[in-house]
Amino acid sequence: MLGTLVIMDNADQQTQHARTADSADSPVGSRLVIVTGMSGAGRSRALASLEDFGYFCVDNLPPQMIPQISKLTEIDDPHFQRIAVACDIRGGELFESLLDVLEDATVAPTCAVLFLDASDKVLLNRFKESRRRHPLEDSRTNLKRAIEIEREILEPLRARADKIIDTSLLRASELRARVQSDFISSEAVQRLSISVNSFGFKYGSPTDADIIYDVRFLPNPYWDPDLRPLNGKDAKINQFVLSRAETQDFLEKWTDLLLTTIPHYISEGKLSLNISIGCTGGRHRSVVLSEETTRRLRAAGYPAATMHRDILRDSEQHDY
16 A cells, blocks of 8 residues: 655645754664654554664653653663654643753754554544554543544644654555654664574574575485494584585575565565574584574674584584
């Protein structure tokens, strides 16, 4: 489904243009993101997306605390390099100070405001479907009127926003993609965590693997009495496995497959990828090929790490 084009009136356009002209930095990579907007427009999902991409997130923060929390981005701590906070109408009277706080000299230079919006009809349907109560709804104010009041209150904040995302026609995955596009640098998106693990099928397949490949089609060093006590980290086992033409043919095609698919995992928003390579006992062939796969992925620029689940299993157990 396509996202909704947000059309602002002249005053909004002038305000937005002024903010763009005054700021040398785009929201991408902002060290502090204020997530706000209409109740039911997807604020919680947007905050969760930022958290998935490495932001330290705080929900329903009183605006008066933003200057203090913004100082955390200045300390030498990787946990607080990027912070996102959600402030919304739930804060009641405390929320009214948000506009003033955003002009604070300690906040404005590093802050970007994300405003989530949706049409009144969509918001009405969402609250009815979820059976949740609107923060402004009470015995004297029905849902429709509560949405109207909230929109009036938030209009100045909407005009102040760096980014406005209308979620009326967006699925959750599409909202995540918009947040990624607007606030996450391409370098950060590329930091897919890749784990390449060896294992032995005789001890069970890993339950947390995204990709499992069986390399038992390759000749097994176990049947050589001199090689049997060794494992895949020994040079003799490495030579036995990698020197074969069928292994090299497999590695070329295997590497090409991974380098073709990994960018698509990244574009779908995947943050970690578990590749598991199995042989019979998890000591010889799978170890060598996991190490070689990791080496090739690193050479291609991907941060990959290797783990060997069964390499320390009893070498005297039959590996066939």
